[in-house]
Amino acid sequence: MTAAEIVAGIIVFGITLYAWSGLADYGAGFWDLLAGGKSDGRRVRGLIDEVVTPVWEANHVWLIFILVTCWSGFGLLFGAVMTTLFVPLALAVFGIVLRGANFAFRKDAARAGARHVAGWLFGLGAIIVPFFFGTTVGAIMSGRVPANGVGDPLTSWWNPLSITVGVLAVAMSAYLSAVYLVVEADRRGMRGMHDYFRYRALAAGIAALLVGVGAGFALHADSLAMFHRMAHRSWPLLLVGVIALVVTFVMAVRGRARGLRIVAVLGVGALVWSWAVAQYPYLLPFSMTISSGAGADITMKWIIGCFIVACVTVVPLLAYLYVLDQRGNLGEDPTTSVEFSDGTEKRA
């Protein structure tokens, strides 16, 4: 295994963690948007706010991690993707700004009207981002990003496959987020919210499954070579993904929260890796391989070193943040913040 291959693995690892954490935060925005009117949605939004607030910035850093690792290790890949896919990525950035800024502003906006607008933009941004990241994946997968970067600026991502993968990403974000929120509601003893998100997890999961099958057909029609790689090489991972999805369905129907998150996470992770495995050793099918796109070997070794340092420093702290969060030790400072989540069932 070369250093470049390890770094490529690190990037996929980053994508996996981003899918588990950041993608779910976008999904929370999706549910926030659909939570209904001011009084109907109050409890839902309160829960979402409480759950997402302490962790979303840390979760967002995985994206930065992916970007910098990509341009340090695979500058050619980064340049090619950013040139061909300028439009969807610029739109994703637009969504990132909308989501992040408005989520932060919503908490402290003085008037209910401003809070409403900020909340709406937060939700809108949260749908835009996974969609366009999805189209980006679809474009790369279908070989529409050539190594020299001069792909079609529009059809490279605006085609049936890319759009389906974009919708799949949104569905996955909604599904993952609903699953997390079931567990969070359960932990807080919020029976009503538990059921609310249980049905939504089910609905989003079924939607994801259908869109996923659709993406399979689209891939078959679009890039047979890639379809065969998915089918022949990645089938065990796809199987794990589908089994995990079905298990979460059963658990959701029975109203079980324990272990629900782990199964869902396993499924989403398997799906990410099925893409990576199918594409190996290509960074851009079928014009750029890991070795042809790799930067200097010494830089790769430094990136691996940095990754080890990150594992030693970031991971324990991240774990501690999650532990604090799960024990209910983190939350808005009541002396400085607007009591926004007044409709939620407070813990003692």
Place this chain on the structure above:
Amino acid sequence: MNNWLILASQPVQLTPARSQMAFTLAVHILLVPMGVVLPTIMLIANYKGLRHNDVAAMTLARRWSHVAGLLFAVGAVTGTVLSFEMGLLWPGFTKVFGDVFGLPFAIEGISFFLEALLVAIYIYGWRRMKPWTHFWFGMPIPFVAIIGALSVISANSWMNAPAGFTLDSSGKPTNIDPLAAMFNKALPLELTHFLLAAYMAAPFMVASVYMVGWLRGRRDRYHRLGFLIPFTIGAIATPLQFIVGDSIARWVYQNQPAKFAAMEVVTQTGPDQTEYLFGRYNPTTNTVTGIFKVPGLDSVLAGGKRSTVVEGLASVPPQNRASNVTLVHTAFDVMVLIATLLLAMVVWYVIAYWKRRDIPHLRIFQWVAAAAGVLAYIAIEAGWFTTEVGRQPWIVWNIARTSSAVTTSSGIDVSLTVVVILYAALAVAAIMVLRAMTRRWRAGDALTDDAAPYGPRPVGADTPEPGTAEERMPR
């Protein structure tokens, strides 16, 4: 030499791409000092609050951390935009040099991660964590933030002083040494200069807020501390910045003579150079007009004596000159002028405080102090424009042109327009939200002030409440 020839040969995306990068960076750099220094300020207040059971200091710490949380979130977003722009706008840069200058960004990734985690624990830990445990989780934040600043500044200083590679015959970097690239010779001064700038801008900005309140007659202990804690930090950084600023100007003179010539509008190479204050540079005739000048001073500043030879713009081939000399020069002068004014303010503060142990009573001082935050921020922007526009036309000094790195994608004018509108809305929203916070907190204070004489004694009963007559000074 005809400028049109040079402009005509440039890719059409260059100007909008440079404008977008400049604009998004100029916005992000407003948030960076707050991200790097606000944690320090709030931790000092937090320490003071815990150590001395000081209610006013504790209130400040909590409120500052709330503001830090908001600004950190906005900074994370504008920082993400920049990360994308590295590829969206400058794919030619990351393609060719990504593996040379990329390492600091990997380190920045780690430090940003740690900072995000620690900030989250600190900001959302007020309610339930033990006070001192909570404080100690905040303690690493300023240091982690410095590592983050080091990494980003390192990448920028590398663009000014490229190191850690050699170019092969086809112009591609080989013999790459990421460590040598990271610790390039421009790093020590550029980093110190920026950190001190941040340690001036953010504290002065925070202090300004409380000075405005003070001028409006809110002369209580809360406002006094809110002014004195940050202002003292800024006051320490200011004279140090003068020393570093002087060194970095001489470093530029020695290492980037073309940039120095633009900063000081030196037209002809030679000794006994005149120091110009403002004025306009005419690139076609290579002359300066409409200015205030001091003969010989520029040579003295560059090399200590009037006989020091300074390279002039005439010695720089026109295609290698800074694209907008007047802008570089004006920005440089604005920065130096503001810094001088701030230094005078700090000197007055030190004398007055030493004599009376109080916020200086001099009205003019109070007015300048109320404006110091905005002034320091203007100086940061001016300094950033000096170094960045002064580096043009190079993206990697004397090695790669900015025009060679720009994207071939069309539609940058669209993204530029969208970004400007979006950020303008963002700025308005951020200011509205910050003002809403202030109003909310002030309303809360009015409540506690009224309730205080009849209400229960506050925690740490022997310490004065915000707004009482008995006041102590920070140590």
